[in-house]
Amino acid sequence: MSDILQREAASLRDRWLGRALSTRPADRKAAEAAVSDLYRFIGLSPPRFHWVTSPAAAFATVPAGLPPGQSVERVDAWPLPARFATLRHRVYGAVHARVRPAQRPVDVLLRREVHQPLLNTAGRCLLPPVELAHNEASRHQTWYRTVCVSWIAHCDALRRIAGVELPAELARQVNMWTAVATACHWWWPSEHVCVMSERPAELHTETWTATGEQRPHHADGPSARYADGWATYAWHGTRIxxxxxxxxxxxxxxxxxxxxxxxxxxxxxxxxxxxxxxxxRLVATAPPTPATRARSCASTTCAGTRGCCSRSTARSSATAAAGSTASPCPATSTIRSPPPAGRTGCPASSTPNSYAEPEVMLMTVTLATLARQTGLTVLDHLEQSIQIPVLDGPQAQGDLIVVPLRLVAASVQIRDDPPAGRPCPLRASSCCAARRAATRTRWSPSRAPAAGR
Known part of the structure; x- marks a missing residue:
């Protein structure tokens, strides 16, 4: 595909992103005219328009003229959104039916460069405030896919870039949807009244893909804020x-x-x-890689109320000056665990081994070795010779803390049947117990990375 088409697609995508993420006040006159045209197209008289400052305000108010039992909260149960959704599918399908075989490669490009980035951006930046305003049972509404800007921008791109020719009537329908998407924010149609929301007063995003997709992010305040104070927060795309x-x-x-x-x-x-x-406190460091194995390591002893620090890889000169000694980094490192309960720290004159503590062995084995010695099944497409670091000691895997069985006190019972209604932090099935027993027979105690788990 030519660079010219790529640039044209990116330029059109950016224009539609600007429309979708605009924080300017809605053009109420143009929006009402465009929605009225859609009402007339399906054979209805133009509705009365009820403007609100935010999606939250739309759900909190029941405008006059709304039939009893209807609320914006349950918009998918309204009869009119389903009719507009059918119209949208018909228009979108008719536009794609006009794509000739020679234009299909361009259509593939436009789906990747225009449609998908706008769809993902709307789902990340525009939909979360609406979903947050909905209650848990009704937040996933299909109506929002109908008014999403992505499909309208795709139709526009097919006409402008791919050269797809539309009949006058089909072009008029596309123009009606385009006018609505350009002039306003979210809207909810009922037979006699249409609820229209203003755009957000602030909308903070960041570009996070090569195709220009945006996600919400603001380090100092809400990522989206409406004029009435309704706001949502996001950190690099994650709602918080x-x-x-x-x-x-x-x-x-x-x-x-x-x-x-x-x-x-x-x-x-x-x-x-x-x-x-x-x-x-630092309790362990990552195993040395071939690139760092030749570097020196520093063993640092911290005196004071926080106890002894563990052995680590090369530190800064300031840390090394605090009493560290450099030594070659071995292939297998010994890492000390925290001091036992009751020991609040080490005296300044103590050596790192001034109290008894279990030593943790760190080593690297291949996937083939692990599969052979544990009896676990490994998928055929995985590289058998890959080097895997193994730590024979307490480990943190996300929210899971893995503690070797030999470090668990005898008074701690590992239960397979937790009491009803109570969490069970230590669990083991009979299958896992059997595998642990088999594992203990295959690994020597001093190098048993998986033993007792």
Missing amino acids: PSWVIHDPTPERISAEPNVEVRRCAIERLGWPAYIARAEL
């Missing part, structure tokens, strides 16, 4: 509560059940600040 931006604290982060929200809050606070304020 307002405290993540305005008041992220280690306590709130620890209490948050959603792992993605926790991640966003930590990034907002900053990893160094979070580690310091949460009083976290």
